[in-house]
Amino acid sequence: MTIDKAVLSFAGVMVLVSVVLTLLFSQWWLILTALVGLNLLQTGFTGFCPAAMLLKKLGVKPGVAFE
Template identity: 50%
Template structure:
């Protein structure tokens, strides 16, 4: 699995998890969903993503 696939997997899991938490516990978990969306938007504009830097440090291949 390359770094782009890992990034998409993590983003998808985090979005689904935050939606689940919003339904079960508190609607305030949707702020986490919004944070993920803003981070994805920011990374598309700046070509830099904090999670990709973390994955590179963990040794995930390009």
């Protein structure tokens, strides 16, 4: 798995988890969904992604988007 796929997969899992938590507990969990979306938007504009930096340090092979 490349860094690109791992970052996007992690973001998708976080959105799904926040939706489930919203349905089970409280609408406040939608804040997590908003934060994930804002992080993806910020990464698209700046190219800075903390998760990609961490995965790179852990030795995950780079993909095209986060070189």
